[in-house]
Amino acid sequence: xxxxxxxxxxxxxxxxxxxxxxxxxxxxxxxxxxxxxxxxxxxxxxxxxxxxxxxxxxxxxxxxxxxxxxxxxxxxxxxxxxxxxxxxxxxxxxxxxxxxxxxxxxxxxxxxxxxxxxxxxxxxxxxxxxxxxxxxxxxxxxxxxxxxxxxxxxxxxxxxxxxxxxxxxxxxxxxxxxxxxxxxxxxxxxxxxxxxxxxxxxxxxxxxxxxxxxxxxxxxxxxxxxxxxxxxxxxxxxxxxxxxxxxxxxxxxxxxxxxxxxxxxxxxxxxxxxxxxxxxxxxxxxxxxxxxxxxxxxxxxxxxxxxxxxxxxxxxxxxxxxxxxxxxxxxxxxxxxxxxxxxxxxxxxxxxxxxxxxxxxxxxxxxxxxxxxxxxxxxxxxxxxxxxxxxxxxxxxxxxxxxxxxxxxxxxxxxxxxxxxxxxxxxxxxxxxxxxxxxxxxxxxxxxxxxxxxxxxxxxxxxxxxxxxxxxxxxxxxxxxxxxxxxxxxxxxxxxxxxxxxxxxxxxxxxxxxxxxxxxxxxxxxxxxxx
Amino acid sequence: xxxxxxxxxxxxxxxxxxxxxxxxxxxxxxxxxxxxxxxxxxxxxxxxxxxxxxxxxxxxxxxxxxxxxxxxxxxxxxxxxxxxxxxx
Numbered sequence: 156x157x158x159x160x161x162x163x164x165x166x167x168x169x170x171x172x173x174x175x176x177x178x179x180x181x182x183x184x185x186x187x188x189x190x191x192x193x194x195x196x197x198x199x200x201x202x203x204x205x206x207x208x209x210x211x212x213x214x215x216x217x218x219x220x221x222x223x224x225x226x227x228x229x230x231x232x233x234x235x236x237x238x239x240x241x242x243x244x245x246x247x248x249x250x251x252x253x254x255x256x257x258x259x260x261x262x263x264x265x266x267x268x269x270x271x272x273x274x275x276x277x278x279x280x281x282x283x284x285x286x287x288x289x290x291x292x293x294x295x296x297x298x299x300x301x302x303x304x305x306x307x308x309x310x311x312x313x314x315x316x317x318x319x320x321x322x323x324x325x326x327x328x329x330x331x332x333x334x335x336x337x338x339x340x341x342x343x344x345x346x347x348x349x350x351x352x353x354x355x356x357x358x359x360x361x362x363x364x365x366x367x368x369x370x371x372x373x374x375x376x377x378x379x380x381x382x383x384x385x386x387x388x389x390x391x392x393x394x395x396x397x398x399x400x401x402x403x404x405x406x407x408x409x410x411x412x413x414x415x416x417x418x419x420x421x422x423x424x425x426x427x428x429x430x431x432x433x434x435x436x437x438x439x440x441x442x443x444x445x446x447x448x449x450x451x452x453x454x455x456x457x458x459x460x461x462x463x464x465x466x467x468x469x470x471x472x473x474x475x476x477x478x479x480x481x482x483x484x485x486x487x488x489x490x491x492x493x494x495x496x497x498x499x500x501x502x503x504x505x506x507x508x509x510x511x512x513x514x515x516x517x518x519x520x521x522x523x524x525x526x527x528x529x530x531x532x533x534x535x536x537x538x539x540x541x542x543x544x545x546x547x548x549x550x551x552x553x554x555x556x557x558x559x560x561x562x563x564x565x566x567x568x569x570x571x572x573x574x575x576x577x578x579x580x581x582x583x584x585x586x587x588x589x590x591x592x593x594x595x596x597x598x599x600x601x602x603x604x605x606x607x608x609x610x611x612x613x614x615x616x617x618x619x620x621x622x623x624x625x626x627x628x629x630x631x632x633x634x635x636x637x638x639x640x641x642x643x644x645x646x647x648x649x650x651x652x653x654x655x656x657x658x659x660x661x662x663x664x665x666x667x668x669x670x671x672x673x674x675x676x677x678x679x680x681x682x683x684x685x686x
Numbered sequence: 687x688x689x690x691x692x693x694x695x696x697x698x699x700x701x702x703x704x705x706x707x708x709x710x711x712x713x714x715x716x717x718x719x720x721x722x723x724x725x726x727x728x729x730x731x732x733x734x735x736x737x738x739x740x741x742x743x744x745x746x747x748x749x750x751x752x753x754x755x756x757x758x759x760x761x762x763x764x765x766x767x768x769x770x771x772x773x774x
Binding site for chain 2: 267305384386387388389391393395402403404406435437438439440442
């Protein structure tokens with residue numbers, strides 16, 4: 156029995172670091188496994204490219220390290236056989252790739268992410284697919300300990316493995332103070348997020364005029380929440396003041412400045428576009444991304460987006476919500492991996508129907524860090540009395556309490572599994588219509604909305620709402636129950652995509668207006684901005 | 687490992703995308719029939735006046751092509767000349 160499984164691709168690691176480098180990584184992984192054992196977790200490593208190891212779990216080895224399907228199938232086989240409480244992807248995307256989910260709001264002009272890359276499918280029971288709507292019911296606790304893309308020296312990864320081996324839980328007070336930054340134009344939205352998370356919003360910092368040279372004490376706080384702009388292959392985040400041609404985008408957060416200023420145990424949630432993109436530092440004059448810099452600074456976890464993320468100027472939705480849910484669970488004492496799973500489930504189950512922006516959000520946010528780390532210590536609800544069957548090995552050496560904790564964790568996993576399966580089986584989702592035929596009043600209404608936001612020549616994307624069989628049955632039952640349930644449900648979504656006039660910005664500012672259609676009419680819409 | 691490339695072309699500011707449907711204006715490098723959003727490595731990805739100064743000129747840039755973006759580490763102005771395509 157293994158509570159934790161670490162998967163990697165030895166061939167890919169060898170290609171990057173050579174035999175000597177892999178030997179060092181093996182030593183560091185052994186130290187992690189020993190540390191986990193002392194904490195009551197039986198951990199093991201499985202090389203996805205080992206025929207023998209994969210045969211033992213009735214799976215097939217990964218022949219091509221970069222092949223998402225092969226990696227998904229191998230990890231599914233491991234899960235089915237071992238059912239670990241935690242699964243760690245060891246390595247960046249050139250060792251174990253993100254899954255290649257198609258971006259439901261890709262339009263080529265504005266949102267140019269053809270794929271919403273991420274690890275979500277590894278957390279789901281559904282087989283390999285490129286359709287993100289197939290992965291709205293995650294059940295598995297997963298995180299990634301990345302190395303640096305394109306690296307040839309393993310020092311960075313060895314550091315992260317050391318952090319994972321030596322972590323310790325701290326008191327809730329240690330995670331009470333926060334460091335929060337927002338682009339000034341999103342002040343209202345971020346204030347709301349911060350109030351929900353911390354009760355007080357007095358410590359929210361705005362860019363401009365603040366940043367990126369943040370005070371040492373401020374950066375040393377252990378919870379970081381950032382709602383700024385980000386670009387691909389870019390080690391900086393940006394604030395914003397003004398709009399359209401008058402907009403200014405000063406740097407708000409800078410990877411090179413963060414080095415050496417992050418406290419051990421920091422947990423960060425960033426809403427920024429590409430905030431957790433794992434890129435080759437060569438593309439940025441050798442500077443690794445902000446996410447990698449946090450982890451190098453002994454942050455325990457970093458939750459962010461691989462691609463263009465969305466949120467409103469006012470109120471909360473999409474990136475705001477999933478980041479809030481993650482941090483809230485961490486502060487409540489969940490492991491980083493469980494916090495990620497619970498955040499995904501809360502987000503996926505929280506809407507009547509998941510619209511295309513919701514689906515992209517779910518697909519693109521990932522946990523970087525060891526999922527078994529539990530930053531905030533909480534009191535244990537159970538007192539151990541006897542050692543349950545199957546947990547005797549954990550109870551050796553007076554670890555009866557540890558064995559009891561393992562049982563409680565198994566129960567939580569079962570509960571989360573059922574919750575994920577239920578959401579996957581019942582949640583209606585938006586499915587893209589390849590060639591939408593918009594005409595008449597519907598098209599007129601959408602054009603009117605686009606004009607309100609001064610989007611000239613916008614792109615219109617359309618989606619039907621697909622309800623799983625179980626959901627359709629429930630809807631049928633509900634319809635018989637009485638008039639309250641007979642409100643006409645939404646029948647389609649339409650997304651109006653456009654850019655706003657912005658001078659000289661290499662990175663586009665996207666406005667996505669997500670409109671809901673019911674009975675042939677647009678009944679509501681929400682405005683989303685690329686982060 | 688990304689490959690360092692040299693591209694030569696005219697720097698323009700225009701709406702992005704084929705027959706662009708947005709009013710977003712980006713600084714772009716026109717290389718034959720290809721166009722790349724131009725970014726300077728280490729520069730501000732959202733607002734870069736250095737790039738704006740290149741508009742209207744022909745440059746030879748050195749950098750990396752990632753997707754639709756040319757991440758430039760170095761460049762020099764050259765007389766209006768034939769463009770060079772990236773190695774695929």
